[in-house]
Amino acid sequence: MTDNSKQYDAIILGAGGAGLMCASVAGQRGQRVLLIDHADEVGKKILISGGGRCNFTNAGTSAANFISANPHFAKSALGRYSAQDFIDLVERYEIEWHEKTLGQLFCDGSAKQIVEMLLEECKKGDVTISLGNRIENVSHSDGNFTIEHGTHQASASSLVIATGGASIPKMGATDFAYDLARQFGLKVVEPRPALVPFTLGGDEALFKDLSGISSEIIVSCEKRSFREAALFTRKGLSGPAILQISSYWNNGETITIDFLPDRTGDWLVANKKRKPKSNLRTILSTALPERLVDALLERMGIDGTIGARMADMTDKQLKDIEQQLHDWKFKPNGTEGFAKAEVTVGGISTSELSSKTMETKKVPGLYVIGEAVDVT
Numbered sequence: 001m002t003d004n005s006k007q008y009d010a011i012i013l014g015a016g017g018a019g020l021m022c023a024s025v026a027g028q029r030g031q032r033v034l035l036i037d038h039a040d041e042v043g044k045k046i047l048i049s050g051g052g053r054c055n056f057t058n059a060g061t062s063a064a065n066f067i068s069a070n071p072h073f074a075k076s077a078l079g080r081y082s083a084q085d086f087i088d089l090v091e092r093y094e095i096e097w098h099e100k101t102l103g104q105l106f107c108d109g110s111a112k113q114i115v116e117m118l119l120e121e122c123k124k125g126d127v128t129i130s131l132g133n134r135i136e137n138v139s140h141s142d143g144n145f146t147i148e149h150g151t152h153q154a155s156a157s158s159l160v161i162a163t164g165g166a167s168i169p170k171m172g173a174t175d176f177a178y179d180l181a182r183q184f185g186l187k188v189v190e191p192r193p194a195l196v197p198f199t200l201g202g203d204e205a206l207f208k209d210l211s212g213i214s215s216e217i218i219v220s221c222e223k224r225s226f227r228e229a230a231l232f233t234r235k236g237l238s239g240p241a242i243l244q245i246s247s248y249w250n251n252g253e254t255i256t257i258d259f260l261p262d263r264t265g266d267w268l269v270a271n272k273k274r275k276p277k278s279n280l281r282t283i284l285s286t287a288l289p290e291r292l293v294d295a296l297l298e299r300m301g302i303d304g305t306i307g308a309r310m311a312d313m314t315d316k317q318l319k320d321i322e323q324q325l326h327d328w329k330f331k332p333n334g335t336e337g338f339a340k341a342e343v344t345v346g347g348i349s350t351s352e353l354s355s356k357t358m359e360t361k362k363v364p365g366l367y368v369i370g371e372a373v374d375v376t
Helices: 017-028 044-052 074-080 083-092 112-124 176-183 202-210 240-246 267-274 280-284 290-299 315-326
Strands: 007-013 033-037 055-058 097-099 104-107 128-131 135-141 144-149 152-161 188-194 214-221 224-232 236-238 255-258 328-330 343-348 366-368
Touching: 007 017, 007 144, 017 033, 017 112, 033 152, 044 055, 044 104, 044 112, 055 083, 083 112, 135 176, 152 176, 176 188, 176 343, 202 224, 202 236, 202 290, 214 240, 224 240, 236 240, 267 280, 267 315, 280 290, 280 315, 315 328
Parallel strands: 007 033, 007 152, 033 128, 152 366
Antiparallel strands: 055 104, 097 104, 135 144, 144 152, 188 343, 214 224, 214 255, 224 236, 255 328
Protein backbone atom coordinates (compact mmCIF):
# COMPACT_ATOMS: atom_id res chain seq x y z
CA MET A 1 0.00 0.00 0.00
CA THR A 2 2.64 2.48 -1.02
CA ASP A 3 2.38 5.23 -3.61
CA ASN A 4 4.87 7.99 -4.28
CA SER A 5 2.28 10.25 -5.90
CA LYS A 6 1.19 13.29 -3.93
CA GLN A 7 -2.07 13.79 -5.84
CA TYR A 8 -5.07 11.70 -4.85
CA ASP A 9 -8.79 11.57 -5.51
CA ALA A 10 -9.54 11.52 -1.80
CA ILE A 11 -7.62 12.11 1.41
CA ILE A 12 -9.12 10.69 4.62
CA LEU A 13 -7.97 12.05 7.96
CA GLY A 14 -8.26 9.48 10.75
CA ALA A 15 -7.68 5.72 10.56
CA GLY A 16 -10.29 4.59 13.07
CA GLY A 17 -13.38 2.57 12.23
CA ALA A 18 -15.01 5.27 10.10
CA GLY A 19 -11.84 6.24 8.26
CA LEU A 20 -10.83 2.67 7.48
CA MET A 21 -14.30 1.81 6.21
CA CYS A 22 -14.48 4.94 4.08
CA ALA A 23 -11.01 4.39 2.61
CA SER A 24 -11.70 0.77 1.73
CA VAL A 25 -14.98 1.52 -0.04
CA ALA A 26 -13.58 4.53 -1.93
CA GLY A 27 -10.49 2.60 -2.94
CA GLN A 28 -12.50 -0.35 -4.19
CA ARG A 29 -14.58 2.08 -6.26
CA GLY A 30 -11.44 3.01 -8.15
CA GLN A 31 -10.53 6.16 -6.25
CA ARG A 32 -6.89 6.91 -5.45
CA VAL A 33 -7.03 7.21 -1.66
CA LEU A 34 -4.61 8.42 1.01
CA LEU A 35 -5.49 7.56 4.63
CA ILE A 36 -3.59 9.60 7.26
CA ASP A 37 -3.38 9.18 11.04
CA HIS A 38 -1.05 10.72 13.62
CA ALA A 39 -1.01 7.43 15.57
CA ASP A 40 1.53 4.72 14.87
CA GLU A 41 -1.14 2.09 14.17
CA VAL A 42 -4.69 2.03 12.83
CA GLY A 43 -7.89 1.28 14.75
CA LYS A 44 -6.60 1.87 18.28
CA LYS A 45 -10.07 2.37 19.73
CA ILE A 46 -11.36 -0.69 17.86
CA LEU A 47 -8.69 -2.77 19.59
CA ILE A 48 -9.85 -1.81 23.11
CA SER A 49 -13.58 -1.91 22.37
CA GLY A 50 -15.73 -4.61 23.89
CA GLY A 51 -13.03 -5.56 26.36
CA GLY A 52 -10.73 -6.41 23.45
CA ARG A 53 -13.36 -8.38 21.55
CA CYS A 54 -14.91 -5.46 19.68
CA ASN A 55 -18.65 -4.94 19.99
CA PHE A 56 -18.74 -4.37 16.25
CA THR A 57 -22.48 -3.76 15.78
CA ASN A 58 -25.91 -4.34 17.31
CA ALA A 59 -28.60 -6.61 15.89
CA GLY A 60 -31.28 -4.07 16.77
CA THR A 61 -29.64 -1.00 15.25
CA SER A 62 -32.05 1.75 14.24
CA ALA A 63 -32.00 5.54 14.05
CA ALA A 64 -33.74 5.62 17.45
CA ASN A 65 -30.52 4.32 19.04
CA PHE A 66 -28.53 7.39 18.01
CA ILE A 67 -28.29 10.74 19.79
CA SER A 68 -28.20 13.92 17.73
CA ALA A 69 -29.64 17.43 17.63
CA ASN A 70 -31.37 16.06 14.52
CA PRO A 71 -32.79 12.67 15.57
CA HIS A 72 -33.70 11.79 11.97
CA PHE A 73 -30.24 12.35 10.49
CA ALA A 74 -29.06 8.73 10.83
CA LYS A 75 -32.03 7.27 8.96
CA SER A 76 -30.59 7.80 5.50
CA ALA A 77 -27.19 6.24 6.25
CA LEU A 78 -28.75 3.24 8.01
CA GLY A 79 -31.14 2.79 5.08
CA ARG A 80 -28.16 2.53 2.73
CA TYR A 81 -25.91 0.39 4.90
CA SER A 82 -27.44 -1.69 7.67
CA ALA A 83 -26.01 -3.62 10.59
CA GLN A 84 -26.67 -6.78 8.58
CA ASP A 85 -24.47 -5.49 5.76
CA PHE A 86 -21.55 -5.23 8.18
CA ILE A 87 -22.34 -8.65 9.66
CA ASP A 88 -22.19 -10.05 6.11
CA LEU A 89 -18.73 -8.50 5.69
CA VAL A 90 -17.56 -10.01 8.99
CA GLU A 91 -18.83 -13.43 7.95
CA ARG A 92 -17.11 -13.23 4.55
CA TYR A 93 -13.87 -13.08 6.53
CA GLU A 94 -15.01 -16.09 8.59
CA ILE A 95 -14.78 -14.13 11.83
CA GLU A 96 -16.73 -16.00 14.49
CA TRP A 97 -19.03 -13.87 16.63
CA HIS A 98 -21.66 -14.13 19.33
CA GLU A 99 -24.61 -12.10 20.56
CA LYS A 100 -24.69 -10.90 24.15
CA THR A 101 -27.45 -9.02 25.95
CA LEU A 102 -29.57 -6.44 24.16
CA GLY A 103 -28.41 -7.43 20.69
CA GLN A 104 -24.71 -6.66 21.20
CA LEU A 105 -22.45 -8.55 18.78
CA PHE A 106 -18.86 -9.40 19.75
CA CYS A 107 -15.99 -11.30 18.14
CA ASP A 108 -15.42 -14.74 19.64
CA GLY A 109 -11.71 -14.12 19.26
CA SER A 110 -10.17 -10.68 19.22
CA ALA A 111 -10.86 -7.12 18.09
CA LYS A 112 -7.68 -7.51 16.02
CA GLN A 113 -9.75 -9.57 13.59
CA ILE A 114 -11.92 -6.55 12.76
CA VAL A 115 -8.89 -4.29 12.27
CA GLU A 116 -7.22 -6.90 10.07
CA MET A 117 -10.44 -7.25 8.05
CA LEU A 118 -10.64 -3.50 7.45
CA LEU A 119 -6.95 -3.34 6.52
CA GLU A 120 -7.44 -6.16 4.03
CA GLU A 121 -10.41 -4.28 2.55
CA CYS A 122 -8.16 -1.21 2.21
CA LYS A 123 -5.51 -3.37 0.54
CA LYS A 124 -8.10 -4.52 -2.00
CA GLY A 125 -8.69 -0.86 -2.81
CA ASP A 126 -4.93 -0.11 -3.03
CA VAL A 127 -5.27 2.51 -0.31
CA THR A 128 -2.10 4.37 0.70
CA ILE A 129 -1.77 4.59 4.49
CA SER A 130 0.42 7.17 6.23
CA LEU A 131 0.92 6.69 9.98
CA GLY A 132 2.83 8.51 12.69
CA ASN A 133 2.70 11.88 10.96
CA ARG A 134 0.94 14.79 12.62
CA ILE A 135 -1.22 16.93 10.35
CA GLU A 136 0.46 20.32 10.34
CA ASN A 137 -1.80 22.23 7.98
CA VAL A 138 -4.94 21.86 5.87
CA SER A 139 -5.68 24.34 3.11
CA HIS A 140 -8.25 24.63 0.31
CA SER A 141 -7.85 26.41 -3.01
CA ASP A 142 -9.35 26.08 -6.50
CA GLY A 143 -11.33 22.97 -5.54
CA ASN A 144 -8.28 21.22 -4.16
CA PHE A 145 -7.40 20.32 -0.55
CA THR A 146 -3.73 20.28 0.44
CA ILE A 147 -2.55 18.44 3.55
CA GLU A 148 0.85 18.87 5.17
CA HIS A 149 1.55 15.85 7.38
CA GLY A 150 4.93 15.49 8.97
CA THR A 151 7.44 16.23 6.20
CA HIS A 152 4.98 15.18 3.50
CA GLN A 153 2.42 17.03 1.43
CA ALA A 154 -0.54 15.64 -0.49
CA SER A 155 -3.53 17.04 -2.37
CA ALA A 156 -6.96 15.81 -3.42
CA SER A 157 -10.28 17.10 -4.69
CA SER A 158 -12.08 15.37 -1.79
CA LEU A 159 -11.21 15.53 1.91
CA VAL A 160 -12.86 13.41 4.61
CA ILE A 161 -12.69 14.37 8.29
CA ALA A 162 -12.81 11.11 10.27
CA THR A 163 -10.62 12.03 13.24
CA GLY A 164 -13.22 11.15 15.89
CA GLY A 165 -14.41 12.86 19.05
CA ALA A 166 -12.69 13.99 22.21
CA SER A 167 -13.20 10.82 24.26
CA ILE A 168 -10.21 8.86 25.65
CA PRO A 169 -7.41 11.40 25.08
CA LYS A 170 -4.83 8.85 26.28
CA MET A 171 -5.61 6.99 23.03
CA GLY A 172 -4.71 10.10 21.07
CA ALA A 173 -8.14 11.75 20.83
CA THR A 174 -8.07 15.52 20.31
CA ASP A 175 -10.31 18.42 19.27
CA PHE A 176 -8.75 18.38 15.79
CA ALA A 177 -12.04 17.68 13.96
CA TYR A 178 -13.81 20.59 15.64
CA ASP A 179 -10.92 22.99 15.00
CA LEU A 180 -10.81 21.98 11.35
CA ALA A 181 -14.59 22.33 11.04
CA ARG A 182 -14.43 25.88 12.40
CA GLN A 183 -11.62 26.64 9.95
CA PHE A 184 -14.09 25.87 7.18
CA GLY A 185 -16.92 27.81 8.84
CA LEU A 186 -18.90 24.77 10.03
CA LYS A 187 -21.01 24.88 13.18
CA VAL A 188 -20.09 22.60 16.08
CA VAL A 189 -22.56 21.34 18.69
CA GLU A 190 -20.76 21.63 22.03
CA PRO A 191 -19.08 18.24 22.65
CA ARG A 192 -19.54 16.53 26.02
CA PRO A 193 -18.49 13.14 27.43
CA ALA A 194 -20.93 10.23 27.13
CA LEU A 195 -20.99 6.56 28.08
CA VAL A 196 -19.19 7.84 31.15
CA PRO A 197 -19.37 7.17 34.92
CA PHE A 198 -21.12 9.67 37.21
CA THR A 199 -19.37 11.31 40.13
CA LEU A 200 -21.21 11.86 43.42
CA GLY A 201 -20.63 14.41 46.13
CA GLY A 202 -22.23 15.88 49.21
CA ASP A 203 -25.14 13.82 50.53
CA GLU A 204 -24.54 11.14 47.92
CA ALA A 205 -21.02 10.46 49.19
CA LEU A 206 -22.51 7.65 51.30
CA PHE A 207 -22.32 5.37 48.28
CA LYS A 208 -18.55 5.70 48.02
CA ASP A 209 -18.31 3.08 50.75
CA LEU A 210 -19.91 0.58 48.36
CA SER A 211 -17.05 0.53 45.84
CA GLY A 212 -17.09 -2.71 43.84
CA ILE A 213 -20.71 -3.63 44.54
CA SER A 214 -22.95 -4.25 41.52
CA SER A 215 -26.72 -4.56 41.26
CA GLU A 216 -29.23 -4.75 38.41
CA ILE A 217 -31.40 -1.63 38.25
CA ILE A 218 -33.61 0.44 36.01
CA VAL A 219 -32.15 3.92 35.64
CA SER A 220 -34.08 6.83 34.14
CA CYS A 221 -33.45 10.41 33.08
CA GLU A 222 -36.14 12.51 31.45
CA LYS A 223 -37.92 10.04 29.11
CA ARG A 224 -35.05 7.53 28.75
CA SER A 225 -34.68 4.33 30.78
CA PHE A 226 -32.20 1.46 30.76
CA ARG A 227 -32.22 -1.82 32.63
CA GLU A 228 -28.77 -3.24 33.23
CA ALA A 229 -26.22 -3.45 36.02
CA ALA A 230 -25.00 -0.47 38.03
CA LEU A 231 -21.56 -0.52 39.64
CA PHE A 232 -20.65 1.55 42.67
CA THR A 233 -17.19 3.11 42.49
CA ARG A 234 -15.00 5.21 44.76
CA LYS A 235 -15.99 8.29 42.78
CA GLY A 236 -19.65 7.51 42.16
CA LEU A 237 -21.61 5.22 39.83
CA SER A 238 -20.68 3.27 36.73
CA GLY A 239 -21.73 0.02 35.04
CA PRO A 240 -23.68 -0.54 31.80
CA ALA A 241 -26.94 1.08 32.94
CA ILE A 242 -25.21 4.21 34.22
CA LEU A 243 -22.99 4.56 31.15
CA GLN A 244 -26.07 4.35 28.92
CA ILE A 245 -28.09 6.98 30.77
CA SER A 246 -25.09 9.32 31.02
CA SER A 247 -25.38 9.97 27.29
CA TYR A 248 -28.80 11.57 27.86
CA TRP A 249 -27.98 13.39 31.10
CA ASN A 250 -27.26 17.11 31.29
CA ASN A 251 -25.59 18.78 34.24
CA GLY A 252 -28.11 19.55 37.00
CA GLU A 253 -30.69 16.99 35.94
CA THR A 254 -32.08 14.36 38.30
CA ILE A 255 -31.43 10.65 37.88
CA THR A 256 -34.00 8.08 39.08
CA ILE A 257 -33.08 4.52 40.03
CA ASP A 258 -35.40 1.58 40.58
CA PHE A 259 -33.43 -0.70 42.90
CA LEU A 260 -36.17 -3.37 42.84
CA PRO A 261 -36.97 -3.87 39.14
CA ASP A 262 -38.32 -7.40 39.67
CA ARG A 263 -40.33 -6.68 42.81
CA THR A 264 -43.79 -5.39 41.96
CA GLY A 265 -46.96 -4.69 43.92
CA ASP A 266 -46.73 -4.47 47.70
CA TRP A 267 -43.79 -6.87 47.87
CA LEU A 268 -42.71 -5.97 51.41
CA VAL A 269 -46.28 -6.12 52.75
CA ALA A 270 -46.70 -9.55 51.18
CA ASN A 271 -43.46 -10.70 52.84
CA LYS A 272 -44.68 -9.36 56.16
CA LYS A 273 -47.74 -11.58 55.90
CA ARG A 274 -45.70 -14.64 54.92
CA LYS A 275 -42.75 -14.09 57.25
CA PRO A 276 -43.78 -11.71 60.07
CA LYS A 277 -40.80 -12.69 62.25
CA SER A 278 -38.25 -11.90 59.53
CA ASN A 279 -36.45 -8.59 59.74
CA LEU A 280 -36.53 -5.95 57.01
CA ARG A 281 -32.82 -6.20 56.25
CA THR A 282 -33.06 -9.95 55.65
CA ILE A 283 -35.98 -9.58 53.21
CA LEU A 284 -34.35 -6.75 51.27
CA SER A 285 -31.13 -8.74 51.08
CA THR A 286 -32.92 -11.35 48.97
CA ALA A 287 -33.15 -8.69 46.25
CA LEU A 288 -30.07 -6.52 46.84
CA PRO A 289 -26.49 -6.90 48.11
CA GLU A 290 -26.42 -6.62 51.92
CA ARG A 291 -24.05 -3.65 52.03
CA LEU A 292 -26.27 -1.79 49.58
CA VAL A 293 -29.31 -2.60 51.73
CA ASP A 294 -27.56 -1.21 54.80
CA ALA A 295 -26.55 1.98 52.98
CA LEU A 296 -30.04 2.57 51.57
CA LEU A 297 -31.76 1.98 54.90
CA GLU A 298 -29.27 4.26 56.63
CA ARG A 299 -29.97 6.94 54.05
CA MET A 300 -33.72 6.58 54.67
CA GLY A 301 -33.11 7.05 58.39
CA ILE A 302 -34.32 3.59 59.37
CA ASP A 303 -32.58 2.47 62.60
CA GLY A 304 -32.23 -0.97 64.08
CA THR A 305 -32.44 -2.71 60.72
CA ILE A 306 -30.79 -5.86 62.05
CA GLY A 307 -33.57 -6.49 64.53
CA ALA A 308 -36.46 -4.62 62.93
CA ARG A 309 -39.11 -7.30 62.52
CA MET A 310 -41.54 -7.00 59.65
CA ALA A 311 -44.42 -7.60 62.09
CA ASP A 312 -43.46 -4.49 64.05
CA MET A 313 -43.75 -2.23 61.00
CA THR A 314 -47.01 -0.85 59.62
CA ASP A 315 -48.09 -1.59 56.06
CA LYS A 316 -47.75 2.09 55.27
CA GLN A 317 -44.15 2.15 56.47
CA LEU A 318 -43.32 -0.82 54.29
CA LYS A 319 -45.09 0.68 51.27
CA ASP A 320 -43.20 3.94 51.73
CA ILE A 321 -39.86 2.11 51.94
CA GLU A 322 -40.63 0.09 48.84
CA GLN A 323 -41.74 3.20 46.95
CA GLN A 324 -38.47 4.96 47.78
CA LEU A 325 -36.47 1.99 46.53
CA HIS A 326 -38.45 1.99 43.28
CA ASP A 327 -38.04 5.74 42.86
CA TRP A 328 -34.65 6.72 44.29
CA LYS A 329 -33.67 10.18 43.06
CA PHE A 330 -30.28 11.87 43.13
CA LYS A 331 -28.27 14.47 41.26
CA PRO A 332 -24.76 13.57 40.11
CA ASN A 333 -22.32 16.41 40.62
CA GLY A 334 -20.72 15.58 37.28
CA THR A 335 -19.02 12.82 35.29
CA GLU A 336 -15.48 11.47 35.07
CA GLY A 337 -15.07 13.47 31.85
CA PHE A 338 -13.54 12.68 28.48
CA ALA A 339 -10.73 10.70 30.13
CA LYS A 340 -13.21 7.94 31.02
CA ALA A 341 -15.88 8.58 28.37
CA GLU A 342 -16.26 5.89 25.72
CA VAL A 343 -17.88 8.27 23.22
CA THR A 344 -18.60 11.95 22.60
CA VAL A 345 -22.04 13.54 22.38
CA GLY A 346 -22.11 16.59 20.11
CA GLY A 347 -19.69 17.42 17.33
CA ILE A 348 -19.91 18.91 13.86
CA SER A 349 -23.52 19.91 13.30
CA THR A 350 -25.60 17.69 11.04
CA SER A 351 -27.23 20.87 9.67
CA GLU A 352 -23.96 21.40 7.80
CA LEU A 353 -24.05 17.98 6.10
CA SER A 354 -25.98 16.04 3.50
CA SER A 355 -27.54 13.04 5.24
CA LYS A 356 -27.13 11.05 2.00
CA THR A 357 -23.46 11.69 1.26
CA MET A 358 -22.02 13.36 4.43
CA GLU A 359 -20.64 16.12 2.20
CA THR A 360 -20.65 19.59 3.70
CA LYS A 361 -23.10 22.04 2.16
CA LYS A 362 -20.72 25.00 2.37
CA VAL A 363 -17.54 23.41 1.02
CA PRO A 364 -17.92 21.02 -1.97
CA GLY A 365 -15.62 18.04 -1.67
CA LEU A 366 -15.37 18.24 2.13
CA TYR A 367 -16.96 15.36 4.04
CA VAL A 368 -17.35 14.56 7.75
CA ILE A 369 -17.99 11.05 9.10
CA GLY A 370 -17.79 9.01 12.29
CA GLU A 371 -17.70 10.34 15.82
CA ALA A 372 -16.64 13.80 14.67
CA VAL A 373 -20.28 14.29 13.59
CA ASP A 374 -23.05 15.19 16.06
CA VAL A 375 -24.39 11.62 15.94
CA THR A 376 -23.61 9.30 18.86
